[in-house]
Amino acid sequence: MTEETITDPANDAVQGKAIESAKAVFSGESLRFPFVPDAMIGLIRPLGDRIFGTRDLNMELYALDPFVTELEQRAVDDYLLMGFDGHGISSQALHYFLVCGPLALFLQLTWANPFADEATSRRRIEGALGLAESLFFDITTAVEKGSISPGQRLVVVESDFSTSRWGWTQGTAPLALEEDPSALFVAHMKIREILSQ
Amino acid sequence: MPIGIDTFRSISSLDLGRLKTDGDKLVSGKQSFLGRAIGIITGARQQENKAIYDSFKQALTDKYGDIGKDVLSSIKPGDRTRLSSATIKQVLVTTESLKHQYQSLGIPYNEKTRIGRCLDHNLTGPMKKLGSGAFNTVYLGKYKHPGGKVIGGVFKKEVAGGGGWVASMTGINMKNPQLGMRNIATYQLNKMLGFNVIPSTEFGAHGGELGVVMGLAPGTSPSKSHTFEITSERVKNTRLARLAEPKFQAQLMKMTPGELKGNAEYFGLEELRFDGKRLIAKGDVQVKLDFKDPTLRKELNKLQWMDALCGQGDRHCGNYFVERGANGHVTRVTGIDNDQSFGEALHDPNGIMYKPDFLHNGFRGCHMPTIIDRETVEAFKLLTPEKIEETLTGLLTGDEISACKDRLQAIKVQIGTLETNGKVINPDQWGGELATQSLLDKDSSYVARDNKRINHLLFEYGEVVK
Numbered sequence: 001m002t003e004e005t006i007t008d009p010a011n012d013a014v015q016g017k018a019i020e021s022a023k024a025v026f027s028g029e030s031l032r033f034p035f036v037p038d039a040m041i042g043l044i045r046p047l048g049d050r051i052f053g054t055r056d057l058n059m060e061l062y063a064l065d066p067f068v069t070e071l072e073q074r075a076v077d078d079y080l081l082m083g084f085d086g087h088g089i090s091s092q093a094l095h096y097f098l099v100c101g102p103l104a105l106f107l108q109l110t111w112a113n114p115f116a117d118e119a120t121s122r123r124r125i126e127g128a129l130g131l132a133e134s135l136f137f138d139i140t141t142a143v144e145k146g147s148i149s150p151g152q153r154l155v156v157v158e159s160d161f162s163t164s165r166w167g168w169t170q171g172t173a174p175l176a177l178e179e180d181p182s183a184l185f186v187a188h189m190k191i192r193e194i195l196s197q
Numbered sequence: 198m199p200i201g202i203d204t205f206r207s208i209s210s211l212d213l214g215r216l217k218t219d220g221d222k223l224v225s226g227k228q229s230f231l232g233r234a235i236g237i238i239t240g241a242r243q244q245e246n247k248a249i250y251d252s253f254k255q256a257l258t259d260k261y262g263d264i265g266k267d268v269l270s271s272i273k274p275g276d277r278t279r280l281s282s283a284t285i286k287q288v289l290v291t292t293e294s295l296k297h298q299y300q301s302l303g304i305p306y307n308e309k310t311r312i313g314r315c316l317d318h319n320l321t322g323p324m325k326k327l328g329s330g331a332f333n334t335v336y337l338g339k340y341k342h343p344g345g346k347v348i349g350g351v352f353k354k355e356v357a358g359g360g361g362w363v364a365s366m367t368g369i370n371m372k373n374p375q376l377g378m379r380n381i382a383t384y385q386l387n388k389m390l391g392f393n394v395i396p397s398t399e400f401g402a403h404g405g406e407l408g409v410v411m412g413l414a415p416g417t418s419p420s421k422s423h424t425f426e427i428t429s430e431r432v433k434n435t436r437l438a439r440l441a442e443p444k445f446q447a448q449l450m451k452m453t454p455g456e457l458k459g460n461a462e463y464f465g466l467e468e469l470r471f472d473g474k475r476l477i478a479k480g481d482v483q484v485k486l487d488f489k490d491p492t493l494r495k496e497l498n499k500l501q502w503m504d505a506l507c508g509q510g511d512r513h514c515g516n517y518f519v520e521r522g523a524n525g526h527v528t529r530v531t532g533i534d535n536d537q538s539f540g541e542a543l544h545d546p547n548g549i550m551y552k553p554d555f556l557h558n559g560f561r562g563c564h565m566p567t568i569i570d571r572e573t574v575e576a577f578k579l580l581t582p583e584k585i586e587e588t589l590t591g592l593l594t595g596d597e598i599s600a601c602k603d604r605l606q607a608i609k610v611q612i613g614t615l616e617t618n619g620k621v622i623n624p625d626q627w628g629g630e631l632a633t634q635s636l637l638d639k640d641s642s643y644v645a646r647d648n649k650r651i652n653h654l655l656f657e658y659g660e661v662v663k
Contacts, residue, residue, distance in 0.1 A: 028331040050332060063362030063559035065551075073555065084332060087359055087376070088534025089351065089411075090516045092333045110515060114327030114335045114351075120465045120481060127462025134459070161513040161561060162551075163650075181650070182439045185463060189448050 019044045022052040022082070029084070029111070032126055034096050035133035040080050051083030053097075061085040061095040064108050068157055071104055072175050090115060093160060094125055096132065102148055103139050104169075105132055107184070108159035128158065131188050138191045147194045156187045234289070253285075257292060264299065264306055265292045267313035268402075270343065284318075291316065291405050298407040302357055303373050304400075307591045309381060314342050315350055315401025315410040324352070324403060336403055340410075350410040352403045359536070362559035363510035367540025367548070368600075376536035377409040382592040383507050383535035386601075389588050390576045394500045396531050411533060413518075422467060427476040435485065437464055437478070446476050486519060486527075488648040491627035493519060494636060496530035497643045498566055498627075499573055503532070505546035505565050506604055511537040512549075513561045514647040539589075541596035544603040546611075550640065563643060565611045568635035570624045574612055580605060 019041055026033045036044065043054040051061060055077070059066050062085040070076055078100045086092035096107040109125050110116055135156070142148045155177060156166045165177035166187040180186050237253045250269075257265030268291050272284065299306055324336040336352045360374035369379075380398045387395035397412030425431065429441040439445055449457060450471055461469035466480035486493065497517075504512050509532075516534040521527055543549070549562030582602040589598045615621055622631060639646040 025331075059559075060361045065553070065558035066362065066555060069553055069555060069558050086333070087361055087511070088516065088536055089333070089335055089353055091511065091513070091534045112328050112333040113515070114333070114337075115518070117481065118328070123462045123467070124465045127459055127464070130459040131463050134456070161515055180439075181436045182464070185439060185445075185460065189445055192448055193444075 016042065018046050018052060021046060025050050025052075025083070031094070031111075031122065032129055034082050034129050035098075035136060036080060037098075037100055037136070040078075040100070044080070047081070048083070051081070051085060051095075053079065053081035053083075055079035055081065057081065061097070062087065062091070062093065062108075064095075064106060064157075064159055064162055067097055068104075068106055068155070068175070071099075071153075071155065071169065072172050075172060084111065086112075089113075091161065096129065098132065098136070100136070101140070102143050102153050103136055104153055104155045105135065105184075106157045106159070107132065108161060110160040128184055131184050135184070135188045135191060138188070138195060142191055142194050145195070147197070154187060154191070156183050158184045234285075257288070261292050261296050262306065263311060264296050267311050268292045268295065268316060268318075271313050271316040271318045287318070291402060294405040295402055295407055298355070302355060302375070302377075302407070304355075304375065304378065304407075305591065309385065309591045310378065310400055312400045312402055312407075314348075315340050315352070315399060317403060319343075321347060327351070338403070340401075348397075348412050350401070351413050352401055352408050352410050354403075354406045354408040355400070361511075361537065363537040363549075363561075364540065366542075366556070366559065367508060367510060367537075368542025368596075369537075369540045374536075378592045379536045379538050380409050380411075382539055382589050383503075383509070383532075385588050385592065386507060386585070387503060389584060390503070390506075390580060392499050392503055392573075392576065394496060394503055394530055394532055395535060396533065398535075413531070413533070422479060422481055424468075424477060424479045426472075427478050440464065440469075440476060440478070446474075449476065486648075487525075488644055489628065489633070490527045491625070491632075493527040493530065494627040494632060494644055495570060495624065496527065497647070498569065498636075500530055500532050501563060501566050501643050502569070502573055502577070502608065504538075504549065504562060505608055506601065507535065507538040508540055508543040508546065508549060508600065508604060509535060509538040510540075510543075510549040510560045510562050512563075512643070514650045539593055539597045539601060541594065541600050544600050544607075546604045546607050563639075563646060564641040565608065566635075567615065567638070567641050568620045568622065568632060569612060569615055570622050570627065572624045574616070574621055577605075577608060577612055582606075 019036070022044060023033050040054050044052050045054070047053050047057040051057065061081060061083060076099055079097070080100070081095065081097040083095055084092065085095055090113045092110070092112045093108045094111045096105070098105045107128055109128055111121055111125060113121065139148065139154060151170050153169050154166070155169050155175060157177065158164045163179055164181050164183040165179045166183040167175065167177035169175055233256050234253070237256055254266055254269050257269055268288055295312065304310055319340040319342065321339045321341050324338040327335045327337050334354070338350055338352060339347050340350050341347050355377045358374065359376050360369050360371045364374050365371055377400060381400070384395045384398035387393070399410055401408060401410035427437065427440045432438050432441050449460065449469070452460070457469050461467065461478070466478050468479040470477050488494070500512070500517060511534070512532065517530055517532045519527055520529040520531070547564050549560050550564045551557060551560045551562065582605065585602050585605060586598055589601060620631070620635060622629065626632060636642045636644040639649070
């Protein structure tokens with residue numbers, strides 16, 4: 001991280017430098033750059049070593065669940081967090097958390113695990129990021145068509161280290177998510193089903 | 198002005214004839230460390246005997262303490278009387294660098310933290326870089342220990358910081374979490390218990406950098422790309438199970454080739470396509486784990502008790518290995534990434550259990566098990582607070598050791614309860630009904646928790662599509 005980004009990360013965000021830095025980090029991993037909603041592009045700033053986002057970061061991405069349960073503790077403004085976090089040798093993952101309007105998506109996918117098959121890990125990440133983007137646009141369309149009630153939010157958690165789950169919530173209501181190891185796939189199919197009705 | 202290591206670095210690259218000349222001049226003048234070293238090196242080349250090696254060792258010890266002695270001692274005995282200038286340079290540079298790293302990371306140098314067995318001098322060949330990420334660089338090497346035994350080891354550089362959510366909630370010093378020490382402490386307790394569920398762990402160095410070496414020779418899972426039809430029977434209880442459901446297959450059938458490819462990638466597959474109404478997949482397949490395997494149950498249970506004792510709050514299905522023999526049966530379970538442990542604020546072993554509230558939602562552990570075998574009971578009966586003190590002193594703080602003793606006491610109480618309730622089984626009864634029934638709760642059993650998670654990542658294939 002440069003001295004400038006430490007002292008004035010907001011300035012970097014405004015100048016669009018941060019997103020270029022983020023792209024460079026993903027490029028360094030030979031991974032596709034995750035989808036960033038247009039409204040968030042200028043707000044991206046560096047938040048730590050290989051971590052970027054639009055909100056303050058007061059806990060590690062790797063913990064994951066505190067970000068999910070935060071949704072039922074308070075009204076959370078839209079945000080995006082993405083980057084690489086973990087510890088040890090095998091407990092490392094790509095993280096992509098997007099809370100934006102009707103969607104709250106939390107991806108934690110193993111990466112840089114020296115004992116995992118690299119090609120499979122890369123495929124899974126590429127595929128999940130692709131589904132994430134598709135899900136965002138599909139759910140946005142569903143909202144525009146009035147297929148989803150105002151205030152309703154789809155929550156999807158997919159993790160290689162914790163329980164994957166998905167479900168609907170409203171405001172800060174307690175989360176009642178259904179465990180499913182293919183949570184992102186099932187949620188995406190659900191939105192497609194809603195759109196086709 | 199004292200002559201420092203930098204001066205020696207430059208001089209040591211010269212030929213030994215020059216070294217001798219320069220050394221003689223220096224030795225005849227000020228008796229500096231450099232002068233002594235050069236004199237000794239020159240003598241070593243001339244005399245090639247152990248006495249000179251010992252002299253050099255003494256000089257190193259005088260300047261660097263035990264680190265210098267240990268680095269030099271790692272040189273193979275047969276090479277000790279043929280110290281080349283390159284070796285001498287490497288020893289000095291490595292020693293100087295390591296001493297600085299121990300100091301800057303706040304790691305004391307003692308019997309439990311010392312290096313000596315896992316240095317570059319001991320490698321039988323070049324290190325192999327594992328993984329592909331630009332971060333998390335890990336190396337695999339084979340070390341020939343002074344006794345002659347060759348051990349496979351995975352090296353990862355020790356860095357400052359790195360404490361996460363678990364560390365912060367369990368009272369680990371976030372400014373100086375000393376994660377390597379926690380890995381080593383876990384191994385030492387495992388050894389004291391005779392459990393064999395943690396790989397040997399010690400400090401070592403590679404390229405002059407201090408790190409932790411896990412005695413591990415991870416085998417690569419035999420995987421081969423196969424083409425097969427997705428049927429409910431074939432992908433039952435796996436992560437691909439949803440692909441067999443007719444409603445999802447109907448939706449997939451409407452997708453463009455690009456969308457289908459994206460969904461295939463999401464499942465880790467190379468390809469998904471329809472052959473008529475049949476959904477065909479192509480990808481790597483592995484035989485799924487059988488959680489009814491008695492050895493898998495027994496070893497996971499031991500690992501769970503081990504984690505309870507260590508206060509290991511981040512055990513998930515991705516940080517332990519399951520080794521299987523040629524017949525497919527489990528032979529060993531090995532827990533790695535043991536650094537989120539031994540927090541001084543964690544006195545209750547059940548404190549590592551995941552709960553959805555904000556005080557526990559970053560933990561990935563379980564409640565203590567509700568079943569145990571007699572071997573494990575005996576191991577814990579023999580483990581006393583005094584032995585914990587002896588094992589962990591020099592690795593952890595007094596408060597961290599005290600918390601570990603409290604967890605041991607709680608474990609003994611739990612074991613007493615299990616004895617009262619008839620939940621202590623013989624080591625050969627892990628395949629029995631009592632074990633099966635006692636391992637169903639995912640909140641108190643890694644077996645129950647990970648049966649669901651792991652087998653969604655692996656799957657068994659049947660007949661492949663021709």
